[in-house]
Structures are given as C-alpha cells and as structure tokens.
Amino acid sequence: MRGDGQPAVVVRGLSKRYGRVPILDSIDLTVSSGEVFALTGPNGAGKTTLIRCITGLAFPSSGEVTLMGRNVHEEGSRARATLGAVVEAPAKFYTRFTGAENLRLHARLASQGARGARVNDARIREVLALVELTRMADRRVGEYSLGQRQRLGVASAILAQPEVLILDEPTSGLDPLGIGLIHRIVSDHAASGGAVILSSHHLREIAAYAHTVGILAGGRLVDTVDLSARHSAFRFRVDDPSRAASIMSTLDFVNRATVRTPYAVAELRDEAFVPDVLARLAFEGVRVLEAAPDLFDLYEYYRERLEK
Numbered sequence: 001m002r003g004d005g006q007p008a009v010v011v012r013g014l015s016k017r018y019g020r021v022p023i024l025d026s027i028d029l030t031v032s033s034g035e036v037f038a039l040t041g042p043n044g045a046g047k048t049t050l051i052r053c054i055t056g057l058a059f060p061s062s063g064e065v066t067l068m069g070r071n072v073h074e075e076g077s078r079a080r081a082t083l084g085a086v087v088e089a090p091a092k093f094y095t096r097f098t099g100a101e102n103l104r105l106h107a108r109l110a111s112q113g114a115r116g117a118r119v120n121d122a123r124i125r126e127v128l129a130l131v132e133l134t135r136m137a138d139r140r141v142g143e144y145s146l147g148q149r150q151r152l153g154v155a156s157a158i159l160a161q162p163e164v165l166i167l168d169e170p171t172s173g174l175d176p177l178g179i180g181l182i183h184r185i186v187s188d189h190a191a192s193g194g195a196v197i198l199s200s201h202h203l204r205e206i207a208a209y210a211h212t213v214g215i216l217a218g219g220r221l222v223d224t225v226d227l228s229a230r231h232s233a234f235r236f237r238v239d240d241p242s243r244a245a246s247i248m249s250t251l252d253f254v255n256r257a258t259v260r261t262p263y264a265v266a267e268l269r270d271e272a273f274v275p276d277v278l279a280r281l282a283f284e285g286v287r288v289l290e291a292a293p294d295l296f297d298l299y300e301y302y303r304e305r306l307e308k
C-alpha cells in the first residue's frame with residue numbers, strides 16, 4: 001500500500017509557548033513509514049501539546065511539521081488527508097448514533113477529502129471487528145463503556161488506512177486485553193507500511209513493540225531510544241561467563257559480548273545466530289544452562305535518564 005522507510009512525519013525546530021510560558025522547546029524528530037514512534041515522559045512534559053501541533057490542531061510558535069511531505073500548518077487539508085488520529089480521549093462521537101453509523105458518518109466527512117473512496121460498509125465492519133466491537137456495532141454509542149469508546153476512536157482513526165496514524169494515550173482506561181488489542185493494531189498498521197506516533201506511560205509494553213521511543217521532559221526531547229537496535233541481545237547463563245564472553249567476541253556475527261555474572265551477554269547481528277553461538281560454546285566445552293533474549297528495560301532506562 002505504501003511504506004518504504006521514507007520520512008512520513010518530520011518535525012523541525014518546533015517550539016510552542018502559551019502566552020509567555022514555553023511548553024515545547026526546539027523539537028526535532030522524524031518518523032518513517034513502517035515505524036512505531038512512542039512518545040513518553042512525565043505528566044505535563046508536553047506530549048499532548050506536541051501531538052496537537054503535529055496533527056495541526058495547535059499552531060507552533062516556531063518550527064514546522066510535515067506529513068508525507070506536506071506542511072500541516074500551510075497545506076492543512078492535503079496534509080491531513082494522510083492522517084488518522086485520536087487526540088482527545090475518548091474521541092467524540094454522536095451518542096445517539098450507533099458505532100457503525102458514527103463510522104459511516106466519519107467516512108462520509110473524510111470522503112470530502114481524498115481518502116473517502118477507500119471506505120465502504122465492508123471496511124467499516126472490518127475495523128469494528130479489528131477493535132472487537134462487532135457485537136456492539138449496532139448499539140448506540142451512548143451505551144458504550146469508556147474502553148469501548150476508546151476502541152471505536154481507534155477504529156475511526158484507521159478506517160481510511162492513513163499513511164500516518166497518531167494516537168494520544170490510546171490505551172489509557174483500557175483493560176489488559178484491550179491494551180494488547182491496540183498494540184496489535186498499531187503493530188499491524190506499521191507492518192503494512194504506515195507510520196505511527198503514539199503517546200503512552202506503559203513503558204514495558206511499548207518496549208515490546210515500538211521501534212523508537214522519544215522521551216519528552218520539560219518540553220524537550222531529552223532522548224530518542226532506538227529499540228530495534230536493542231532487540232538482538234541475548235544472554236547465556238553459563239558455567240564460565242568470562243570465557244564464554246571472550247569466545248563470543250571472536251565470532252563475526254557477534255557485535256559485542258560482555259559479562260554480567262552469571263551471564264555472558266551477546267549483541268548479535270541477528271537473533272538467527274543464537275544456534276551458532278550455542279554450537280560454538282558447546283564446541284569449546286562451555287556449558288550453557290539457559291539462553292534467553294536480554295530484554296532492554298525501558299522503565300529502568302527512563303528512570304535513570306530522568307534522574308540525571
């Protein structure tokens with residue numbers, strides 16, 4: 001459909017003040033097609049303000065935002081034609097209309113832009129099924145729970161298969177299965193080539209599926225963590241961690257090997273090399289008691305980063 005790693009969202013030198021109060025300070029970020037970018041940070045850091053600026057709902061004091069190459073604040077409707085978003089939680093719907101009717105209305109409004117042709121009744125049923133609201137499709141939104149409205153919001157955002165999907169705290173108020181559902185939708189959207197920006201406080205969960213995490217604090221993007229580079233670390237519990245690490249560091253598919261007793265930890269070029277590491281350690285007479293992905297602890301990293 002789209003998505004070739006090209007920049008989909010580009011934010012350059014974005015600052016925002018409310019009156020004299022600076023809220024965002026010189027934000028630069030780029031999100032590519034196929035990428036999930038998760039924005040996190042303490043309450044009041046400026047996440048919602050940044051998302052409002054990126055979606056065109058708020059104007060920056062300086063700097064610019066482009067969506068698929070179109071400036072959001074200068075070519076508003078053309079830029080927004082590439083966008084699906086939920087910025088207010090829960091999204092606003094007509095409570096006297098059913099979920100399906102609301103989505104139909106949403107599609108009709110979108111059809112005045114370039115994307116409406118992509119949406120028909122079959123697509124509406126499809127997105128309702130994706131957010132597991134098939135059973136509620138013909139019930140009035142006034143009867144929906146908060147979490148069901150939240151999921152309907154996500155359904156409306158993905159309805160026209162936008163190139164850019166932006167969700168402000170899409171999982172707040174959802175139960176654990178609902179959170180998993182949204183994560184799957186977001187991952188699938190990126191896998192089919194869409195760019196995704198979302199904000200979340202669920203660090204351990206976003207660490208599992210975001211490609212990049214931007215940490216916003218005091219209106220500044222204090223760190224951008226490339227999680228995809230951290231996914232191929234493995235730890236091996238062995239009888240001799242130092243010897244295992246020195247053996248592993250001679251292998252050309254191991255970028256780096258370190259000791260974290262009782263483990264030897266290897267950053268592999270690709271996780272497909274795990275069996276080769278095991279074979280080599282066995283050949284060298286090192287006993288391996290356990291091998292597991294060495295998951296990056298985003299929560300710990302975040303805590304340390306903000307305490308600096």
Ligand SMILES: Nc1ncnc2c1ncn2[C@@H]1O[C@H](COP(=O)(O)OP(=O)(O)OP(=O)(O)O)[C@@H](O)[C@H]1O
Binds near residue numbers: 041042046
């Ligand atoms: N319309 C406004 N007028 C003045 N100040 C505002 C306005 N909107 C937001 N702010 C201020 O901007 C700062 C950032 O708010 P924002 O809602 O963007 O933070 P956030 O990171 O999304 O927080 P949370 O995690 O609590 O949702 C806060 O200090 C807030 O008080």
